[in-house]
Every structure is written in structure tokens, then in C-alpha cells.
Amino acid sequence: MILCDIGNTFLHFYYRGRIWKEEKTKLTPKDSKELIMYISVNEDSTNTLLYAHPRCFDLTPYLNIDTNYKGLGIDRIAACKAISDGVIVDAGSAITVDIMQQGIHLGGFIMPGIAKYRKMFSSISVLDCEMNLGVDLDTFPQNTRDAVSYGMLNSILLMLKNTSKNKKIHFTGGDGKFLSRFFKDCFYDDLLVFKGMQKAINENFTSQGIYV
Amino acid sequence: MILCDIGNTFLHFYYRGRIWKEEKTKLTPKDSKELIMYISVNEDSTNTLLYAHPRCFDLTPYLNIDTNYKGLGIDRIAACKAISDGVIVDAGSAITVDIMQQGIHLGGFIMPGIAKYRKMFSSISVLDCEMNLGVDLDTFPQNTRDAVSYGMLNSILLMLKNTSKNKKIHFTGGDGKFLSRFFKDCFYDDLLVFKGMQKAINENFTSQGIYV
Known part of the structure; x- marks a missing residue:
């Protein structure tokens, strides 16, 4: 069994302890069995994957968490499912932040991903x-490049500090490792989404005798 | 004399106590005298203005503040010139934040303007x-629209709170009035850039007998 988390930029795969990502236009063939x-x-x-591989199964209906949030992305649900208490930060094209407490999802918010900030400024030529x-986040910037970088990075970090307080942060996603450096006593786990998917598989299939 | 602050989106004019903005493609004729x-x-x-009006004078060389910042935009210099102590927030296409203390510019940073955030998310269809x-900034968001809005607004406000501490904030720019609502004991002044320009004119020209 291969696990696949299809994001907006890449398809992320997990197979036998190994993870990798592929662009949708450059999908490699997988063992058809x-x-x-x-x-x-x-x-x-998704359509590209379904066309390229004969045996695909959408896990979405089997991934549920206790939440009042309307329209929570399935990748966020998967990552939250893996953590019962803490702040889950998935830092990719967007930075999603979700708060879990005793297995209940309290809500969450979204910020632009690090790469998006540059795009945002690219229409303003001098920036x-x-x-x-x-x-340096401890002194006020003294040039444009630092001013833009400080504005981006410090605003993300302040939001995370303000949200986490006494909760631990669990980082995942492409920029998760980088952001985790700014926090003592936090976690980085690039398997978080896959762990949530595996948990849903264990809950829904193995108990019914369908071992995957 | 008409004052004009040429930004990336609009040309902002001041004339006899009145301010207004014009697009560069729709400049109205001004009294040629x-x-x-x-x-x-x-x-x-700038070229559009120079082509449209016969008597224009570039005030840039006459606008100076005490700073180590390399490449500080001339509109930021003008706004800072108007305030000796405080945090100057110009909220337009970008949000620039500058810190002045006893007439000295300590540095500053730049965040995307409110309208830019939406553009940043527009490539991610669900966002x-x-x-x-x-x-509501006091509870965690429970849907996508609130999640994106909370991420944008709260990150701007946290950055401003974190920067201002015991200094007063002076807001200007298109979204300055909106942002000022979140702070007690702050100022909103849509003339800040023009006040700095006028100060430079007073310092450089009137003492030489050139009254404008």
C-alpha cells in the first residue's frame, strides 16, 4: 500500500518508510499491484493520479475529527488526527495552523506560505x-530586503507564539523544519499527514479484517 | 502650490487643505500656473505627471532624515519627517512601519497590504x-474565510503591538483608518506625508526668501 497526500503544488507519497514528492506533470509509474x-x-x-495508476482509493470519507470548522481541508484533518493535544502547523504554499485539545479541534487559521510572500511583493518593483x-529579529531592519523578510518572518512567528502559549507546536510541511528552529520544545514531523491517514486506515479497515 | 505624493497605485494630491487621488491614466488637468x-x-x-503638467519640482533632494536605513522610500522619509517620536504606519499596497525616536529613524519593516493578501491566496482556489x-479575533476561526482573514489581520496587529510597546502609533494611508480602530490612544492622519513635504519646503525654501 502506498499513501498519497495530493496538495496544490505536489503529490506527496509514502511507501515503506520512505517519503517523496512528485509534480503532477511528472508522475513516475508505480507498481500496478x-x-x-x-x-x-x-x-x-487527483485526476492525473487516477489516470496514471489503476488501483487508487480515496480515504476522505474515513477521515473524521471532532470539529465545528466548516470546510476544513482533508490534509489538515489528517494532520490533526495524528495529534490529540497541541498546535499543528503545516507550512507549505499556505501555512495552516490548527489547535487540538483532548482530541477536539478548536479551530484554526491560515497565513500565506513563505514563498507566497515574495510573489506578493513582486508587483511592487522596489520590493x-x-x-x-x-x-536579525532583535533589531529593526536597515534595508529593504531585511525589512520585507522581518515583516514576513516575525509576523508568522508572533502568530505562532501567540497561539501556542502552553501548548506544544507540531510542525510539518516543506517550511516546517525551518520554522521549528525558532521554538524550543517543539516537534517537527514530516509524516504527520501520513500518520493521520494510517490511523484512519487502522480504525476503519484493519478491525474489519481488511489488512492493508 | 500643489503637493503630490506619487505611489505605486495612485498619485495623491494636496491643494489648499483638500486631498484627493488620481490614477496615472486619468490625470485631470491642473492650473498650469x-x-x-x-x-x-x-x-x-512620474513621467505621466511631468508630461501632463508644465511646472513640476522634485522635492526628493530636500527631504532628509537621520537614519542608517539604506534605500528608504521617499514617501516613508516624508512621513517620518513629520513625527519625531512614535511608530509610523503607512497602510497602502504595502504596509510600511517605521520607528522614530527623538528625531532619529531607528529602522522599519514592510508587510503586504490588506488587498495584497487576497491576491496571495488567489492562486490557491479553495482560499x-x-x-x-x-x-472575531478572540476565538479561533471556524471556516475558511474567517481563517484567512484572522491570519491576515491578527498578524498585522500583533506586529504593530509588538513594535509600538510604549510608543504611539501614527497611522496614514488607505487602510490606516481601519487599522487605527484596533488601538487605543493612537493617531490617524491622512496628511502625514504631505506634512513632512511641507516641513522640508519650509526648512529649505522659505528661509531663503522663496515663499511657495
Whole structure:
């Protein structure tokens, strides 16, 4: 069984302890005997996968968490399912932040991903510069590149500090590792979404004798 | 004399106590006898003004503040010149934040403007929604629109709170009035840039007998 988390930019795969990502236009062939269990937030990429591989199964209906949030993305549900208490930060094209307490989802919010910030400034010519991810956050910036980087990075970090308080942060996603450096006593786990998917599979299928 | 602050989106004018903005493609004719004193961060729009009006004067060389910041935009210099102590927030296409202390500029940073956030999310189809500027900031959001709005608004407000501490905030720019509502004991002044320009004119010209 292969697990697949279909995002807006990449398809993320998990197979026998290994994870990797592929672009939808460059999908590699998989062993046709393997079942691909997938979740998706992008219909186009899903169709590409379904066309490329004969045995795919949409895990969406089997992934549920206790929440009042309307329209929670299935990848966020999967990551939240893996953590009963804490703040889950998935830092990719967007940065999603979700708060779990005793297995209940209290809500969440969304910020632009780090790469999106640069795009946002690119229409303002004087601000179209590479981010300095090593910008000093303890003094006020003294040039445009640092000013833009400080505004981006510090606003993300302040939001996370303000949200986490006495909860632990669980980072995942492409920029999760980078952001985790700014917090003591936090976790980084690039398998979080897959762990939630596996949990749903265990709950829904193995008990019925369908071992995958 | 007409004052003109040429931004990336609009040309902002001040004349006899009245302010208004014009698009560069729709400049109205001005009394050709009036001198237009201008500053600019956009060369295209400047050229349009110079072509449309015979008597224009670039005030840039006369606007100076004490700073180590390299490449500080001339509109930011003008606004800072008007305030000796405090945090100056110009909320337009971008939100620029500058810190002044005893007439010295300590540095500053830049965040995307409110309208830019929506654009940033528009490439992610499920997040392409209008902002809810009335989103409740005291509870965690329970739907996508609130999640995106909370992420945008709260990150701006946290950055401003974190920067201002015991300093007063002086808001200006298109979204300055809206943002000022979230702070007690702050100022909103849509003339801030023009006040700095006028100060530079007073310092540099009137003492030499050139009354404008």
C-alpha cells in the first residue's frame, strides 16, 4: 500500500518508510499491484493520479475529527488526527495552523506560505527581492530586503507564539523544519499527514479484517 | 502650490487643505500656473505627471532624515519627517512601519497590504475568498474565510503591538483608518506625508526668501 497526500503544488507519497514528492506533470509509474490510498485538495492532480495508476482509493470519507470548522481541508484533518493535544502547523504554499485539545479541534487559521510572500511583493518593483531568512529579529531592519523578510518572518512567528502559549507546536510541511528552529520544545514531523491517514486506515479497515 | 505624493497605485494630491487621488491614466488637468511639488516611488507615474503638467519640482533632494536605513522610500522619509517620536504606519499596497525616536529613524519593516493578501491566496482556489475584516479575533476561526482573514489581520496587529510597546502609533494611508480602530490612544492622519513635504519646503525654501 502506498499513501498519497495530493496538495496544490505536489503529490506527496509514502511507501515503506520512505517519503517523496512528485509534480503532477511528472508522475513516475508505480507498481500496478499496489493500492494507492489518497487524500486530495486538488482535483486536477487527483485526476492525473487516477489516470496514471489503476488501483487508487480515496480515504476522505474515513477521515473524521471532532470539529465545528466548516470546510476544513482533508490534509489538515489528517494532520490533526495524528495529534490529540497541541498546535499543528503545516507550512507549505499556505501555512495552516490548527489547535487540538483532548482530541477536539478548536479551530484554526491560515497565513500565506513563505514563498507566497515574495510573489506578493513582486508587483511592487522596489520590493521584489529574495527573502533573507537569516534576518536579525532583535533589531529593526536597515534595508529593504531585511525589512520585507522581518515583516514576513516575525509576523508568522508572533502568530505562532501567540497561539501556542502552553501548548506544544507540531510542525510539518516543506517550511516546517525551518520554522521549528525558532521554538524550543517543539516537534517537527514530516509524516504527520501520513500518520493521520494510517490511523484512519487502522480504525476503519484493519478491525474489519481488511489488512492493508 | 500643489503637493503630490506619487505611489505605486495612485498619485495623491494636496491643494489648499483638500486631498484627493488620481490614477496615472486619468490625470485631470491642473492650473498650469501652479507649481506641483512632488515626491515619487514610481517612475512611470512620474513621467505621466511631468508630461501632463508644465511646472513640476522634485522635492526628493530636500527631504532628509537621520537614519542608517539604506534605500528608504521617499514617501516613508516624508512621513517620518513629520513625527519625531512614535511608530509610523503607512497602510497602502504595502504596509510600511517605521520607528522614530527623538528625531532619529531607528529602522522599519514592510508587510503586504490588506488587498495584497487576497491576491496571495488567489492562486490557491479553495482560499480565494473575500476577507472578513470584521472577523472575531478572540476565538479561533471556524471556516475558511474567517481563517484567512484572522491570519491576515491578527498578524498585522500583533506586529504593530509588538513594535509600538510604549510608543504611539501614527497611522496614514488607505487602510490606516481601519487599522487605527484596533488601538487605543493612537493617531490617524491622512496628511502625514504631505506634512513632512511641507516641513522640508519650509526648512529649505522659505528661509531663503522663496515663499511657495
